[in-house]
Amino acid sequence: MSAPLLEVRGLTKRFGGLTANEDVGFTLREGEIMGLIGPNGAGKTTVFNALAGFFPPTSGTILLDGAPVEGLPPEAIAARGVARTFQIVRIFRSMTVLENVMVGAMLRHRAVPKAAVVARETLDFTGLGRRAHDPAAQLTVAEQKRLELTRALATGPRLLLLDEVMAGLTASEVQEAVELVKRIRDRGIACVVVEHVMEGIMPIADRMVVLENGRKIAEGPPAAISVDPNVIRAYLGEGYLAPGP
Amino acid sequence: MRRGGTALALLGLAAAVAFPLLTTRVTWQNAAILMMMTAQLGVAWNILGGYAGQVSLGHAAFFGAGAYVSTLLSVKLGVSPWLGMGAGAVVAAGLGVLVGTPCFRLKGHYFAMATIAVGEIVQALVNGSDALGGAVGFNLPLGETGFWGFVFNRSKLPYYYIALGLLLATVGVNWIVNRSHVGYYLRAIKDEPDAARSLGVSLTRYKMIAMILSAGLTAMGGTLYAQKELFIDPGSTLSTSLSIKIALVAILGGAGTLWGPVLGAVVLTAIEEATRIAFGGTGRGTDLVVYGALLVVIAVFQPSGIAGLFTRRAPRPPAPPEPEARFP
Numbered sequence: 091m092s093a094p095l096l097e098v099r100g101l102t103k104r105f106g107g108l109t110a111n112e113d114v115g116f117t118l119r120e121g122e123i124m125g126l127i128g129p130n131g132a133g134k135t136t137v138f139n140a141l142a143g144f145f146p147p148t149s150g151t152i153l154l155d156g157a158p159v160e161g162l163p164p165e166a167i168a169a170r171g172v173a174r175t176f177q178i179v180r181i182f183r184s185m186t187v188l189e190n191v192m193v194g195a196m197l198r199h200r201a202v203p204k205a206a207v208v209a210r211e212t213l214d215f216t217g218l219g220r221r222a223h224d225p226a227a228q229l230t231v232a233e234q235k236r237l238e239l240t241r242a243l244a245t246g247p248r249l250l251l252l253d254e255v256m257a258g259l260t261a262s263e264v265q266e267a268v269e270l271v272k273r274i275r276d277r278g279i280a281c282v283v284v285e286h287v288m289e290g291i292m293p294i295a296d297r298m299v300v301l302e303n304g305r306k307i308a309e310g311p312p313a314a315i316s317v318d319p320n321v322i323r324a325y326l327g328e329g330y331l332a333p334g335p
Numbered sequence: 336m337r338r339g340g341t342a343l344a345l346l347g348l349a350a351a352v353a354f355p356l357l358t359t360r361v362t363w364q365n366a367a368i369l370m371m372m373t374a375q376l377g378v379a380w381n382i383l384g385g386y387a388g389q390v391s392l393g394h395a396a397f398f399g400a401g402a403y404v405s406t407l408l409s410v411k412l413g414v415s416p417w418l419g420m421g422a423g424a425v426v427a428a429g430l431g432v433l434v435g436t437p438c439f440r441l442k443g444h445y446f447a448m449a450t451i452a453v454g455e456i457v458q459a460l461v462n463g464s465d466a467l468g469g470a471v472g473f474n475l476p477l478g479e480t481g482f483w484g485f486v487f488n489r490s491k492l493p494y495y496y497i498a499l500g501l502l503l504a505t506v507g508v509n510w511i512v513n514r515s516h517v518g519y520y521l522r523a524i525k526d527e528p529d530a531a532r533s534l535g536v537s538l539t540r541y542k543m544i545a546m547i548l549s550a551g552l553t554a555m556g557g558t559l560y561a562q563k564e565l566f567i568d569p570g571s572t573l574s575t576s577l578s579i580k581i582a583l584v585a586i587l588g589g590a591g592t593l594w595g596p597v598l599g600a601v602v603l604t605a606i607e608e609a610t611r612i613a614f615g616g617t618g619r620g621t622d623l624v625v626y627g628a629l630l631v632v633i634a635v636f637q638p639s640g641i642a643g644l645f646t647r648r649a650p651r652p653p654a655p656p657e658p659e660a661r662f663p
Contacts, residue, residue: 142533168535180530182523184591193523196516197535205516238530245534 093156095120095280096141096249101150103136103304110136111147112304120248123271123281125295125312127288129324132301134284135177138251141282142174143167154249168197173242174251177284179234181226181241188213188222190237194244209244216240216270232263236270243274250274252283256290264290292316300324344594348503355495364491368563370604371498372556377584377596378505379552382512384582385590387545388525389439390447393454394581396434397550399461399573400427401557406473406567416485420558424551430457431550432543439542451575458573472568475561485562494563501559502597505552509593512548521545522591553581576623583626587633589642598641603629 096118103111111133118124126134139145141152143164152160154170162170173194182190191209192202199205213219218236221229229237235255242250256267264287271281271294285291291298291312298315300308302324308315315321351371355364376398384390404426405419414422438449461467480486487493512518520541523531528538561567571577580603588599606629610621637643 144529144532163537164529164532165535165537168533174533176530176533180527182526182530184522184526185519189519193519193531193536194534196519200516202514202516202519205519241530241534 093153094118095122095155096282097151097153097156098137098141099151099153101137101140101152102148103133103140103145104148110304111140111301114150114301114304114306116299116306116309118249118280118282120280121275121278122296123275123283123294125291125298126282126284126301127286127291127298127315128301128307131303132324133304134301135253136304137301138174138253138282138284141167142172142251168245168247171246171248172251173245173247173249175235175238175242175253175255177253177257179231179238181229181234181237183225183227185226186222187218187224187226187229187237190226191241191244194241197245212240212244215273216243217266232259235259236267239270243279247279250279250281252281252285254284254286256285256287259287261289268294351499355492361491364495366604366608368491368495368498369608370600371495371502372559372563373580373584373604374597374600375498375502375505375556375559376553376581377588377600378502378509379549379556380581381549381585381590381592381596382509382521382552383542383545383549385585385592385595386509386513386518386521386525387542388521388591389542389545390582391450391549392447392575392578392582393434393450393452393457394549394553395573395575395577396430396454396457397427397553398557398560398577398581399457399567399569400430400550401554402561402567402572403461403467403557404554405558406475406561407467410473410476415483416558416562417483420555423554423558427550427554427557428547431546435539435543435546439539439546451578454573454575454578458569458575461569461573468568470569472566472571475565475567477565486565494559498559501555505555506593506597508548508552512545513593517541517544525591576626579626580622583629587629587640589640592640592642595640595642602641 094117099115101111101114114137126137128134136145140147143162143166146161150160151158154172159167159170182193188206188209191212192205195205195208199208210222213222216236216239218233218240221233226237239252239255256264259267268290271283275281283291283295295312298310298312299306300315300321307320307324308318354367358364380391380394401420401423404423405416408414408419408422409416434450434453438446441449462470477486477488480488520531520536523536524538524541532538557572560572584599584603585596587603588597589595606625607622610625614621633640
């Protein structure tokens with residue numbers, strides 16, 4: 091097997107006296123979906139921000155195709171094929187839906203007409219095509235999240251970092267989002283998915299990494315994770331551990 | 336809508352070209368020249384302050400750079416002000432890079448405050464420098480008149496058409512920027528800088544492009560001013576009130592729109608001329624009162640400027656109710 095797409099080793103991030111991540115490590119292969127879960131404050135978003143270049147890690151290495159990328163600025167990491175969404179949506183509110191996605195497409199296609207074509211195709215892929223010419227600010231929250239995902243996808247990434255794209259969606263919207271992530275994976279794009287919505291992440295993740303208090307406490311396929319005593323303790327507390335067989 | 340806009344622009348252009356033929360009154364021609372020069376500054380400011388959202392309140396430094404560089408070259412070395420205009424643009428662009436390198440790290444109000452400081456510093460330096468004429472400034476010699484000498488004393492018409500040409504060129508640069516990927520990136524940076532970065536946009540690089548274009552074009556306006564007035568001093572070319580006026584023209588008309596700053600200049604110049612006529616020589620400082628009052632009115636009633644009144648948005652059905660957010 092070739093080198094993994096993404097390899098994280100000993101990732102540690104401290105904000106002053108607060109340790110947000112301590113010695114986190116995992117690998118991701120091409121076209122794989124990894125779920126990154128954990129209780130609030132576990133350090134999931136900090137891992138994301140390190141991967142995307144927003145917070146340089148205090149120590150540790152992040153290898154993309156075997157090359158170190160930790161400490162590179164976000165725009166350089168984007169150019170290397172890593173795209174992200176934000177937990178709180180950050181769409182360009184003065185633009186139309188199409189223009190938002192065009193800004194993403196321009197990373198690989200500087201010419202405006204070509205960027206428009208790529209943006210349009212990407213919008214059709216994610217199912218937002220009919221909203222292309224609407225002002226982005228008029229979209230519903232669910233659509234705005236989808237727009238962010240579309241915009242990230244238009245940069246032509248090999249690794250997509252999705253930060254709670256399913257939070258706040260209705261059950262049927264979660265189902266649509268699940269289908270969309272699967273179709274993105276089928277294009278050969280690897281995904282790291284931070285999610286609280288378990289019915290959204292459990293069916294699609296090849297592997298789960300669980301964080302608690304900044305440390306990795308479990309890793310494995312979703313079925314194993316859901317019965318892992320460490321994970322249950324982290325989420326529910328000591329008293330809810332099922333008695334042994 | 337778009338075809339209507341083009342027709343309107345062509346009509347405006349035709350009116351502008353024909354205007355001096357319709358009136359021979361020098362006061363009217365002068366007011367029109369002033370209006371176009373003001374508009375040009377607002378349009379130039381708009382690239383940085385409007386599209387990129389980096390509100391500069393120190394643009395007089397670039398205006399002054401244009402006025403001083405061309406004047407010094409022409410007074411001391413006899414260089415044609417046309418070449419001086421290019422040199423002034425280069426110097427102002429360099430000054431812009433110098434200012435932008437530290438200041439683009441600042442966000443929002445802090446950037447604006449830093450540019451005020453830059454404007455004040457440049458003004459203080461020129462005031463204290465004998466080589467740059469100090470507080471007295473320069474009288475430009477009435478040496479070589481005609482096109483190459485950039486001095487016209489028989490008629491205001493050449494200034495009129497040069498001002499019009501410079502305004503059109505500046506609008507043209509805006510138009511090109513706006514339609515290229517640079518324009519999209521600048522608007523993205525203004526809306527959500529972090530999201531722009533995540534899509535591969537280097538904030539420093541694109542803010543710097545906006546700065547270089549904006550500063551260079553503003554300096555060209557400075558050279559035109561010097562050649563038209565044939566007198567420059569720090570008070571007239573480097574003052575903070577000039578910086579505020581440049582920003583106000585764009586914000587009043589509609590920052591981040593192609594024609595907004597032109598509209599803003601028309602309205603502002605008209606108001607200024609009216610107050611000047613009304614108060615005459617006793618009205619020193621009334622322009623500042625007018626600027627202040629206008630700023631308050633825009634902020635409260637029309638944040639998108641005059642241009643915002645004309646951008647019609649088709650009525651849309653109300654958005655479907657948003658799903659209730661779940662807090663895990």
